[in-house]
Amino acid sequence: MPNYLCMQRSLPGGGSEKPSPAQMQEMYAKFGAWREKFKENLVDMGGKLGAGRLVTTAPATDGPFVEVKELVGGYMIVSAESLEEAIRVARECPGLVRPGSGVEVIEIHTP
Amino acid sequence: MSTPQLVEHFFRHEYGRLVATLCRRVGVQHIEVVEDAVQSALMAALQSWTVVGLPDNPSAWLFRVAHNDVVGELRQRARRRSILEQYATEDIGTPENGPELFLAREVQDDLLRMLFVCCDEAIPEQSQLELALKTLCGFDIREIALRLFTSEANVYKRLGRARSRLRELPPRTDGLTGEQISSRLPTVRKILYLVFTEGYLSSHAETVIRRELCNEAIRLAAILAEHPIGQAPETFALLALMHLHAARMTARQHGSGGLLLLEEQDRDLWDRQQIQVGLVWLARSAQGDVFSRYHAEAGIAAEHCLAPSFHETRWDKVVECYSLLERIAPSAIHRLNRAVAVAEWQGPAAGLAVLDGFEPPTWLAGSYMWAAVLADLHRRCGNAHTANGYRTLACKAAPTPAVKELLQRRLQIGNAD
Numbered sequence: 001m002p003n004y005l006c007m008q009r010s011l012p013g014g015g016s017e018k019p020s021p022a023q024m025q026e027m028y029a030k031f032g033a034w035r036e037k038f039k040e041n042l043v044d045m046g047g048k049l050g051a052g053r054l055v056t057t058a059p060a061t062d063g064p065f066v067e068v069k070e071l072v073g074g075y076m077i078v079s080a081e082s083l084e085e086a087i088r089v090a091r092e093c094p095g096l097v098r099p100g101s102g103v104e105v106i107e108i109h110t111p
Numbered sequence: 112m113s114t115p116q117l118v119e120h121f122f123r124h125e126y127g128r129l130v131a132t133l134c135r136r137v138g139v140q141h142i143e144v145v146e147d148a149v150q151s152a153l154m155a156a157l158q159s160w161t162v163v164g165l166p167d168n169p170s171a172w173l174f175r176v177a178h179n180d181v182v183g184e185l186r187q188r189a190r191r192r193s194i195l196e197q198y199a200t201e202d203i204g205t206p207e208n209g210p211e212l213f214l215a216r217e218v219q220d221d222l223l224r225m226l227f228v229c230c231d232e233a234i235p236e237q238s239q240l241e242l243a244l245k246t247l248c249g250f251d252i253r254e255i256a257l258r259l260f261t262s263e264a265n266v267y268k269r270l271g272r273a274r275s276r277l278r279e280l281p282p283r284t285d286g287l288t289g290e291q292i293s294s295r296l297p298t299v300r301k302i303l304y305l306v307f308t309e310g311y312l313s314s315h316a317e318t319v320i321r322r323e324l325c326n327e328a329i330r331l332a333a334i335l336a337e338h339p340i341g342q343a344p345e346t347f348a349l350l351a352l353m354h355l356h357a358a359r360m361t362a363r364q365h366g367s368g369g370l371l372l373l374e375e376q377d378r379d380l381w382d383r384q385q386i387q388v389g390l391v392w393l394a395r396s397a398q399g400d401v402f403s404r405y406h407a408e409a410g411i412a413a414e415h416c417l418a419p420s421f422h423e424t425r426w427d428k429v430v431e432c433y434s435l436l437e438r439i440a441p442s443a444i445h446r447l448n449r450a451v452a453v454a455e456w457q458g459p460a461a462g463l464a465v466l467d468g469f470e471p472p473t474w475l476a477g478s479y480m481w482a483a484v485l486a487d488l489h490r491r492c493g494n495a496h497t498a499n500g501y502r503t504l505a506c507k508a509a510p511t512p513a514v515k516e517l518l519q520r521r522l523q524i525g526n527a528d
Contacts, residue, residue, distance in 0.1 A: 018251075020253070022122065028157055
């Protein structure tokens with residue numbers, strides 16, 4: 001099965017409302033259920049991405065630089081039969097696809 | 112690796128514990144910094160634990176993260192204002208390795224201390240209540256508004272008022288004095304009583320939500336009752352009445368959510384174990400010669416719990432408790448309740464006689480309860496016309512469809528008694 005890179009992207013229009021402790025408890029439980037359901041697909045849970053910089057042939061002192069963190073919140077790698085299946089895994093991940101956040105799913109071709 | 116389970120209400124209760132402990136350490140005037148840090152620490156936990164699993168001691172993990180955050184933030188502020196290292200307490204290590212920092216006893220102390228801080232005399236009662244729900248129970252503004260049936264803006268405003276009072280407190284007022292503790296103890300009980308009744312009596316919220324409030328009140332009241340500073344007959348009576356009411360909560364609704372009258376309730380659904388716990392506390396409350404409103408209310412609840420059936424209830428004892436309650440805490444609602452109990456004991460005419468010449472205050476006169484009791488008593492006395500008038504009023508004033516449905520069922524003219 002091919003692997004897919006899933007990258008969380010911040011989108012405009014997201015509410016900045018913080019979840020309450022009770023909601024966090026709910027999210028924790030949902031996340032656990034999701035991991036259990038797709039344990040065969042979850043190759044690498046990845047993590048959050050910090051600051052980064054686009055490196056090009058242009059001299060380093062020249063801007064503007066793309067700050068990676070502005071675009072991508074985190075990544076993970078899933079394995080799936082098809083892009084559709086990978087999308088299903090990512091879509092069901094709690095808190096990933098919601099107002100203000102989306103996920104980019106990209107197939108990884110390994111030689 | 113699967114995600115291990117957390118105990119029920121883990122995040123909410125950790126929120127309360129962390130706010131209480133950190134406020135003691137850095138001073139309650141920094142409550143906003145503390146609350147922000149606790150919120151962030153819980154978010155960090157959610158993100159980290161779902162990926163790498165639970166740490167060995169989740170509570171200690173949270174404490175270290177939140178504590179480091181608070182200390183960092185206060186240091187930065189101190190630097191900015193060049194007020195020096197007053198708050199820069201010891202660095203206590205990274206989240207992964209650090210000493211165990213608290214004992215159960217200390218946590219209870221901190222929670223209680225925070226409860227007494229919430230009951231500051233300069234904070235209005237409603238704000239005290241909301242501050243306690245926010246800081247000790249870990250409800251957010253939206254959840255508090257839902258539970259107290261008020262707007263988020265109101266809760267926000269009242270919490271702001273409470274916090275600005277706490278900010279004014281002189282720095283590092285760590286110990287509340289013994290005098291402050293004993294003078295605030297009645298307020299602390301009152302706030303816990305309010306949390307409980309908001310849950311128990313609310314005709315608005317869903318059962319789950321209401322029960323949760325009752326359980327929070329019981330949790331905090333139990334901590335109070337088991338701590339030297341709270342050990343008093345009034346506290347025991349308060350805890351007794353909470354258990355004795357909570358024991359009957361499930362039976363108050365039928366399967367589809369409608370309300371049931373006491374006489375319609377299936378007494379097998381009452382929680383016997385909870386009743387036992389309530390009775391133990393009631394017995395403890397009988398030491399000494401104090402008789403508070405909590406004693407009277409617990410006494411009434413106990414009579415209902417102990418009665419094998421509605422008709423075998425010792426109504427004379429119930430009436431006696433209501434009379435005592437009226438004397439200790441005069442309120443028109445207690446008189447109304449006494450009239451109901453007298454009617455069960457000595458008949459509907461005797462019940463009406465209790466209300467003879469009694470002018471109810473407007474809040475009661477306009478409520479469905481007043482109209483419903485009069486409709487019922489008049490109906491049972493055979494005064495169909497008067498009963499009908501009150502019945503219409505009662506149904507019109509009913510706050511929810513469930514209450515209205517109950518009234519229509521109970522107050523039907525011609526309903527055999």
